[in-house]
Amino acid sequence: MTKPETSESKCDVLIVGAGPAGLMLATWMAHCGINARIVDKRGTKIFSGQADGLQMRSLEVLDSFGIADRVWKEANHLIEMCMWNPGEDGKIRRSDRVPDMPDGISRFYQIVLHQGRIERFFLDNIKKYSKDTLHVERGVLPESLDISENLCGDHSADNYPLTVKLRHLTDEEATPAQSTSSTIQDGLFRSNMVEDDTDDLIRRSKEKQGTTEIIKAKYMVGCDGAHSWTRRQLGFQLEGEPTDFIWGVLDIIPITDFPDIRSRCAIHSASSGSMMVIPRENKLVRLYIQLTEIKPDASGRADRSKITPSTIISAAQKIIAPYNLTYEYCDWWTAYQIGQRVGTNFDYKSRVFLAGDAVHTHSPKAGQGMNVSMQDAFNLGWKLGLVVKGITQPSILQTYQTERRKVAQDLIDFDHRFSRLFSGRPAKDVLDETGVNMTEFKEAFLKGNLFASGLSVDYGASQLVAKDKTAEAQVAQITKNEDLSVIKLGMRFPSHQVLNQADGRPWQFQTRLKSDGRFRLIIFAGNVLSPTQSALLNSFAAKLASSSFLAKYIYSTIDVLTCHSAPRTAVDLLRDFPEVLHPFDPKLGWDYESVYVDDVSYHQGFGDAYVKYGVDKEKGCVVVTRPDQYVGYVGELDPDKGWEGVEGYFKGVFVGK
Secondary structure, three states: OOOOOOOEEEEEEEEEOOOHHHHHHHHHHHHHOOOEEEEEOOOOOOOOOOOOEEOHHHHHHHHHHOOHHHHHHHOEEOOEEEEEEEOOOOOEEEEEEEEOOOOOOOOOOOEEOOHHHHHHHHHHHHHHHHOOOOOEEEOEEEEEEEEOHHHOOOOOOOOOOEEEEEEEOOOOOOOOOOOOOOOOOEOHHHOOOOOOOHHHHHHHHHHOOOOEEEEEEEEEEEOOOOOOHHHHHHOOOEEEEEEEEEEEEEEEEEEEOOOOOOOEEEEEOOOOOEEEEEEOOOOOEEEEEEOOOOOOOOOOOOOHHHOOHHHHHHHHHHHHOOOOEEEEEEEEEEEEEEEEEEEOOOEEOOOEEEOHHHOEEOOHHHOOHHHHHHHHHHHHHHHHHHHHOOOEOHHHHHHHHHHHHHHHHHHHHHHHHHHHHHHOOEOOOOOOOOOEOHHHHHHHHHHHHHHHHOOOOOOOOEOOEOOOHHHHHHHHHHEOOOOOOOOOOOOEOOOOEEEEOOOOOEEEHHHHOOOOOOEEEEEEEEOOOOHHHHHHHHHHHHHHHHOOOOOOOEOOOEEEEEEEOOOHHHOOHHHHOOHHHOOEEOOOEEOOOOEEEOOEEOOOEEOOHHHHHOEOOOOOEEEEEOOOOEEEEEEOOOOOHHHHHHHHHHHOOEOOO
């Protein structure tokens, strides 16, 4: 039952838009216990189509919430990339096979599963952790936003500087219009080729005297897509330009003699355009098809009435010739015009934020749209949660823009190059300067793999990342291994196998960094059987246990994990480790899940974590990770300079007494 317009309610965080970014943010709110609301103008979640690619970092993130196992089981796994290019006779042939992603950089690899299932898993997780108090309010959209400018700087618990009028739509109004040119469900209403319908929805609802309500909020996040209503209210712009490249998308069960239809493929034809093949779950295959015969008009927009499933498959048949390609079943289709844009601002006075497509748009072929959108929200969610709780200084909210805008710009730069190489005509020979060199395309794909994996994100210096020339030089000395997975300030904490000290069970260390809003103090204790090292560990632990500043944060907001390098069977948990590293609870006994060892597993071999992390096995080190698993501080394990660094880091983040 909707509330009358005269009613007024309050919430800490209002989320507009229930796509992947909005649901990621809502998941953080549920895990942090925040009073939040999430609204979406559409009447239902997505049931088919839309985004489908999940990269390595996204799977690590989903795993930290307890979602990845469901995704992993249902998804199709992408193993290799096949490149098809025209030969001297003009006919396409397979020119190369390469791994879809490099080996060894994550415990996951790239998979595909349609967006609707990802949303389902988020919704189930939100229901579980919020005890069903937080749910998506469908057919609801904001109509007006009023910001009390003089209150924005006051982040006290009883201050609500945002006033938002929400409008409740009827079921009919909340159902998006479908293309009249096809009976198959399409996603054109979400495409950049269609004008936004938000203003029309509001206008029609007003004419019918639809219901509204007023809500007071501390913070608001616009996850409302490329046409973002929230962005327009703030007066922010997306900077960039569209291209003339028009692409169609089909999710079909193909009937074809093309031999690589169940592998990811990049196909360049001699003169009919390009196509990407993405094998999906349940026998589906997604085809991204360049529509060379569809051109934008003088206004820069293409006539979408000319784009139907039949015109898209016709273009695909020309590209894939001489192979045959038809279908009997099409699950979903859409079309889009390639364009790369980045928002001028990601937030307004640390009160109203934008995430996902609301602040960056690009082509979907790089597989980054849903991934980067979710990771925007993953970066922001815990910061909002801890500020609302009064645990961290409100200034950490300013790091959202500084960290995520650079990622968005890097994405646009990558997509600009990759999409043009993919959409361009193949060069006929070395003298063809206007054509695309296929060797260059392959190199761009391989070099872009690390970026596309999501693992190369490197956040700059801030109060959350203790990075400067001195600190980086110190980290270089402490972690000397130059391997990709070495611990680096501003990058995600990588995962390697360690064993639980108490029972010998092997774990991927990263899995112990759950998304529960806590920082991690990771103590690489080194060789604890060395009297010198044991003394350092005990002295450091004594400082930790006696710190008056950190007393109220230890365990509740700072989880302490230890990993040593001595032989496991020569070490005793209760004898060799101070209590602060495995605290005792009168009801639950000792904590057996906080101390780990880099040793050989009975069944899964040797993780060799110290070598892979680049940490000295004798001396160890100390690492602080943020609630989003990114490394904020690295220092020596000693009770003087090392302890001062750890305590100083947290003093710069947490609210003092």
